[in-house]
Amino acid sequence: MTQPRDLQTVSIVGLGALGILFGGQLAQALGPEQVRVVAGAARAERYRQEGVEMDGATVPFTYLTPEDTPAPADLVLVCVKFHQLEAVRPLIASQLGPDTLIVSALNGISSESVLAEWFGPERLVYAVAQEMDARKEGRRLIYRDRGQLVIGAMTQDKAETERVERVAELFRRTHFPHTVVDDMPRRLWGKWMLNVGVNQTVALYRGTFATVQAEGEARDTFKAAMREVLALSAHAGTGLTKDDFRYWLRVMDGLDPAAKPSLAQDLEAGRPTELELFAGTVIRLGREYGVPTPVNERLYAGIRALEVQASVSSSGTSVSSNK
Ligand SMILES: NC(=O)C1=CN([C@@H]2O[C@H](COP(=O)(O)OP(=O)(O)OC[C@H]3O[C@@H](n4cnc5c(N)ncnc54)[C@H](OP(=O)(O)O)[C@@H]3O)[C@@H](O)[C@H]2O)C=CC1
Ligand SMILES: CC(C)(CO)C(=O)C(=O)O
Structure with missing residues (x-):
């Protein structure tokens, strides 16, 4: 059986406070081609025109719509509010290939089950976003603390542990602030x-x-x-x-x-x-x-x-x- 390759391309769905905070750090490490922001046509056009700003500089993202997505992403990072999840379902779907993983940065105890129901539990890596105080004002990210993403397996299932390790490997390689826990x-x-x-x-x-x-x-x-x-x-x-x-x-x-x-x-x-x-x-x-x-x-x-x-x-x- 072939091993899935290392995670190289990340699609961000929801370019708000966390989308900019996480996407910005990943884009700096992986390069703009590898970090794509996915949105409908009007939003994507606005982003292309205006861009978004983190730490005083425009973040060099690649902006995509589902229609102009060239290939699936290795990882989809979902960063919308819970009541926006239904609306972005087609955006997430447009980024999925056979091995694409999904991480939800949403608060609460529900988003992962919703995503697992839509796209299959075998894609999910559970995460918690903590210790940041981020907000988006206009096109700018405002924050004092970057915080981190804590990831971990919800079960003893070997396949789930391997998925967590694939995301952890990406985070280590990109020096992305994170912790892996065994009590998710x-x-x-x-x-x-x-x-x-x-x-x-x-x-x-x-x-x-x-x-x-x-x-x-x-x-x-x-x-x-x-x-x-x-x-x-x-x-x-x-x-x-x-x-x-x-x-x-x-x-x-x-x-x-x-x-x-x-x-x-x-x-x-x-x-x-x-x-x-x-x-x-x-x-x-x-x-x-x-x-x-x-x-x-x-x-x-x-x-x-x-x-x-x-x-x-x-x-x-x-x-x-x-x-
Ligand atoms: N802010 C924080 O510090 C933290 C937030 N969280 C959680 O993370 C999640 C995200 O929060 P946060 O980043 O603050 O939220 P924001 O409101 O800042 O960001 C959500 C973004 O989603 C985009 N969006 C909304 N609808 C669509 C759509 N249909 N298609 C594409 N994009 C869309 C919006 O983009 P646009 O601006 O272009 O309209 C918006 O900026 C929430 O569950 C929150 O509770 C967790 C820890 C910390
Ligand atoms: C508690 C906090 C600020 C995380 O750092 C958060 O989760 C939020 O603003 O929704």
């Missing part, structure tokens, strides 16, 4: 626990990371929302412990106090948020396992109300474009 289900749930706490609390309090880094009501809410995920984890068999809780608290305390998590960025910009991925999922799982989730219910209601306010105040203007 816990990592996925741990990062989700952090997002449930920090993304939602900062959004509700209309603050920054500083809002939850200081002792007080907001930090208490942040921790209480995370504790509900800890309780769910015992039922889901993902084994989050108090040590995980403390680890993710330290990760959050290390973020730029002046920056904001992605959900707060979306709310402020009047864009749809990933609320369903966070409180929406906590509440649903709470009902399933018989675990009370009052803090997430409060966060859900509060953020929904702010979303309605934001869409009313921006009515008449388009809040997001899927073209």
Whole structure:
């Protein structure tokens, strides 16, 4: 049997904060021809005209549409928001050859299962994006910390471990910041626990990371929302412990106090948020396992109300474009 070749070409789907952050680092190491950004015709044309900027320079990507894709990619890195996943399904499909792998940088515990259902579980390498504070403003990436992608196998399956190793080899070769872990289900749930706490609390309090880094009501809410995920984890068999809780608290305390998590960025910009991925999922799982989730219910209601306010105040203007 022939071994799949080393990963050489990467297609980025979703050129936002993480797409630029990750794609920019890969393009620097692999060269612009090897790192392609895939989009529909109108978006691709905008990117070709305007480009995107990281660290004060235009990132030299190759921009493709599904129609002008010359050959499949070795790896597709998915960097859209969860509610944009359905719209980019054909873009991802257009990059796939027999051995193409898919990594999802999305937050939450759902995107990989959706992608596995669409494209086959044998393509997936699970990942968690952590320790960055990135946002896209116009064509520019703004960040203080680059963070890293943590990858790992969800099962003991040898084929899955080999897939993880193929991606790890690419990351080592390109000096891409990453860690390979052997407890990926816990990592996925741990990062989700952090997002449930920090993304939602900062959004509700209309603050920054500083809002939850200081002792007080907001930090208490942040921790209480995370504790509900800890309780769910015992039922889901993902084994989050108090040590995980403390680890993710330290990760959050290390973020730029002046920056904001992605959900707060979306709310402020009047864009749809990933609320369903966070409180929406906590509440649903709470009902399933018989675990009370009052803090997430409060966060859900509060953020929904702010979303309605934001869409009313921006009515008449388009809040997001899927073209
Ligand atoms: N920002 C962060 O620091 C972190 C984010 N995450 C997670 O990573 C994921 C991505 O977040 P983030 O990078 O912040 O999101 P952004 O909103 O910055 O980026 C998403 C990008 O997807 C593009 N897009 C939307 N719809 C389409 C479409 N139909 N076709 C092609 N492109 C499309 C948009 O491009 P355009 O701008 O051209 O419209 C947009 O910029 C989320 O799940 C988030 O929770 C995880 C860790 C950290
Ligand atoms: C917590 C954080 C900032 C990751 O570093 C994040 O995941 C987000 O902004 O969605």
